[in-house]
Amino acid sequence: MPYxxxxxxxxxxxxxxxxLDPTIIVMGLDIRWGGSFGQFRGLYDEFGERVIDMPIxxxxxxxxxAGAASRGLxxxxxxxFVEFSMGAMDELVNQAAxxxxxxxxxxxxxxxxxxADGTIRSAAAQHSESxxxxxxxxPGLKVVAPSNAYDAKGLLIAAIADDNPVIYLENKKIQPxxxxxxxxxxxxxxxxxxxxxxxxxxxxxxxxIQAVNAAQAADELAKEGISAEVIDxxxxxxxxxxxxxxxxxxxxxxVVAHEAWTFGGFGAELAAQIQEALxxxxxxxxxxxxxxxxxxxxxxxxxxxxxxxxxxxxxxARRAVALSGQTMQRAS
Amino acid sequence: MSQGAMKExxxxxxxxxxxxxxxxxxxxxxxxxxxxxxxxRTDYLARRMPGFTHSYVGEEAVAVGGCAALEPxxxxxxxxxxxxxxxxxxxxxxxxxxxxxxxxxGACAGRGGSMHIAxxxxxxxxxxxxxxxxxxxxxGAALAAQFLGNRDLTLCFFGDGAINKGQFHESIxxxxxxRLPVIFLCENNQFAQYxxxxxxxxxxxxxxxxxxxxxxxxxxxxxxxxxxxxxxTAADRARRGxxxxxxxxxxxxxxGHNVGEAVPYRSEADVAERRKRDPIPRYEAWLQAxxxxxxxxxxxxxxxxxxxxxxxxxxxxxxxxxxxxxxMDDLYASTRAAWSTQ
Numbered sequence: 223m224p225y226x227x228x229x230x231x232x233x234x235x236x237x238x239x240x241x242l243d244p245t246i247i248v249m250g251l252d253i254r255w256g257g258s259f260g261q262f263r264g265l266y267d268e269f270g271e272r273v274i275d276m277p278i279x280x281x282x283x284x285x286x287x288a289g290a291a292s293r294g295l296x297x298x299x300x301x302x303f304v305e306f307s308m309g310a311m312d313e314l315v316n317q318a319a320x321x322x323x324x325x326x327x328x329x330x331x332x333x334x335x336x337x338a339d340g341t342i343r344s345a346a347a348q349h350s351e352s353x354x355x356x357x358x359x360x361p362g363l364k365v366v367a368p369s370n371a372y373d374a375k376g377l378l379i380a381a382i383a384d385d386n387p388v389i390y391l392e393n394k395k396i397q398p399x400x401x402x403x404x405x406x407x408x409x410x411x412x413x414x415x416x417x418x419x420x421x422x423x424x425x426x427x428x429x430x431i432q433a434v435n436a437a438q439a440a441d442e443l444a445k446e447g448i449s450a451e452v453i454d455x456x457x458x459x460x461x462x463x464x465x466x467x468x469x470x471x472x473x474x475x476x477v478v479a480h481e482a483w484t485f486g487g488f489g490a491e492l493a494a495q496i497q498e499a500l501x502x503x504x505x506x507x508x509x510x511x512x513x514x515x516x517x518x519x520x521x522x523x524x525x526x527x528x529x530x531x532x533x534x535x536x537x538x539a540r541r542a543v544a545l546s547g548q549t550m551q552r553a554s
Numbered sequence: 555m556s557q558g559a560m561k562e563x564x565x566x567x568x569x570x571x572x573x574x575x576x577x578x579x580x581x582x583x584x585x586x587x588x589x590x591x592x593x594x595r596t597d598y599l600a601r602r603m604p605g606f607t608h609s610y611v612g613e614e615a616v617a618v619g620g621c622a623a624l625e626p627x628x629x630x631x632x633x634x635x636x637x638x639x640x641x642x643x644x645x646x647x648x649x650x651x652x653x654x655x656x657x658x659x660g661a662c663a664g665r666g667g668s669m670h671i672a673x674x675x676x677x678x679x680x681x682x683x684x685x686x687x688x689x690x691x692x693x694g695a696a697l698a699a700q701f702l703g704n705r706d707l708t709l710c711f712f713g714d715g716a717i718n719k720g721q722f723h724e725s726i727x728x729x730x731x732x733r734l735p736v737i738f739l740c741e742n743n744q745f746a747q748y749x750x751x752x753x754x755x756x757x758x759x760x761x762x763x764x765x766x767x768x769x770x771x772x773x774x775x776x777x778x779x780x781x782x783x784x785x786x787t788a789a790d791r792a793r794r795g796x797x798x799x800x801x802x803x804x805x806x807x808x809x810g811h812n813v814g815e816a817v818p819y820r821s822e823a824d825v826a827e828r829r830k831r832d833p834i835p836r837y838e839a840w841l842q843a844x845x846x847x848x849x850x851x852x853x854x855x856x857x858x859x860x861x862x863x864x865x866x867x868x869x870x871x872x873x874x875x876x877x878x879x880x881x882m883d884d885l886y887a888s889t890r891a892a893w894s895t896q
Binding site: 242276282284287289293297312313316321325326331407408 | 660661662664670672673679680682683684690692693694695697698699701702724725728731883885888889890891895896
């Protein structure tokens with residue numbers, strides 16, 4: 223089985239889908255040259271005019287992709303860095319996400335917006351952020367955030383096959399990580415979380431790069447005798463809350479982790495849903511791990527002071543376990 | 555007018571006249587828009603109708619002339635002031651009125667209301683509550699037509715306010731670059747919401763296509779035949795694969811931006827002056843001068859159309875409300891590509 227990076231896996235996904243479906247077109251800046259991360263490399267050679275270099279006109283790119291999708295094409299759009307998609311939020315939020323609903327189900331909008339997010343090598347404030355909570359907040363959009371190459375391919379194919387607008391978030395730092403990726407067509411369904419590791423003391427709910435960090439955190443925690451269950455959401459809309467609640471009902475403790483800001487982040491939604499469903503069963507408050515509420519600074523020393531990694535997840539899990547000890551002591 | 559006279563008229567200059575069916579159809583649809591909008595205004599002001607609505611009264615010739623120049627498979631995108639475009643593209647009064655009343659048989663099953671009336675089966679890709687919302691959708695629809703190899707062109711209606719949006723420049727650049735079959739038809743009704751065009755807009759509107767190599771034409775938007783001819787010329791160009799055109803149709807909205815507002819930003823005298831150029835009496839005068847219809851014939855159309863509008867209100871009032879249990883339906887499509895393994 224081929225051993226591919228996430229970038230290679232999504233490139234493979236594009237080829238598989240585009241060979242199956244002549245109505246798929248790709249739109250974005252520098253697409254013919256492979257895209258900013260090589261994720262489109264070689265597609266122009268194979269698919270020619272279906273691979274369209276677009277002007278730097280984010281509103282037009284997303285508006286036209288939605289319009290074309292509503293008229294019978296499947297569009298895959300590259301926004302390059304996720305920050306650039308902010309220039310297209312009018313078209314994304316007010317058109318792509320709403321066309322189907324506000325027209326009473328007459329339209330469908332099969333489009334995928336591929337965006338690279340997260341910090342990497344001091345890219346600073348305008349090339350380092352993670353906006354999944356912004357997208358997840360808007361009804362009508364689906365939001366996907368893979369953590370490994372196998373999922374990256376299967377989720378991208380599933381996203382392209384979906385008849386709704388899907389935001390496909392590709393964390394920059396983990397793009398080179400490799401995994402065995404089957405050849406040909408397979409899909410990882412949107413809305414199904416994966417239990418990466420079973421445990422009994424605390425559930426760590428994460429996605430994208432923090433799912434990778436959560437697995438490392440679980441190794442650390444095991445050394446201290448804390449058994450962590452790791453859930454990789456893979457997609458945050460639709461949200462597989464059942465898998466999360468089943469796990470937390472077992473472990474009685476939860477840590478939610480993402481690289482985006484904690485304040486108003488998707489972790490807050492997870493924490494709220496967990497406590498609404500399981501309040502009386504929890505042994506500790508749901509802990510949140512995310513970036514501090516600041517822009518991402520340039521200097522490496524500052525960047526790490528804002529953005530969390532494995533250590534913060536470990537610390538949050540420890541705290542959940544320690545707090546629940548206190549809770550139990552008070553109760554007894 | 556006899557066929558001979560029609561032919562003679564057609565040979566006058568380059569004024570290409572549509573068929574008699576189209577000429578009469580345009581009259582009926584202009585009257586239809588007028589009577590529909592007047593009734594909507596009445597019902598809205600009487601607080602019988604929910605939501606907000608923007609009256610198209612005074613601008614009928616633009617929608618009707620534009621849509622009459624299209625082929626059946628062609629598409630339009632519309633604006634927040636979209637009732638006229640929908641009627642001109644063939645959406646029926648009952649579906650429209652039921653939508654305005656928020657009823658189940660409405661064009662969008664009560665999900666959209668005044669600013670979101672759409673009928674994809676008729677090529678009406680939606681009124682749009684976002685100013686400039688149609689630019690990207692029109693470019694995309696035309697891109698799809700180019701890829702799918704059909705001849706459908708997209709007529710993008712927008713207002714003078716929208717011409718200052720980035721989407722206008724972005725989409726005219728892209729559609730010109732790819733020679734996409736789009737017509738950008740600007741309804742210059744002189745006001746962006748409450749603000750006069752002189753206060754917001756530099757230069758001549760028709761010149762805005764020039765830097766992109768897109769021809770610009772300026773027409774009297776209260777002359778339905780002038781609009782028809784301009785759109786026909788642009789449609790021919792689009793179908794020859796020569797790309798988009800820009801048409802500025804100068805017109806005037808007789809009422810305010812939205813129904814029910816106070817209108818302190820223009821004088822009654824201005825409005826009265828503009829009403830003298832009402833597109834419907836003008837067209838009727840032309841039809842009568844050409845001997846195509848007489849005053850009684852015109853009156854008959856008004857009567858019939860008014861009755862149809864009244865019937866649509868009765869239909870809407872009697873129609874069922876949407877079931878609250880369905881409020882979340884149609885947010886997401888449940889379908890997938892045929893090749894999906896799921």
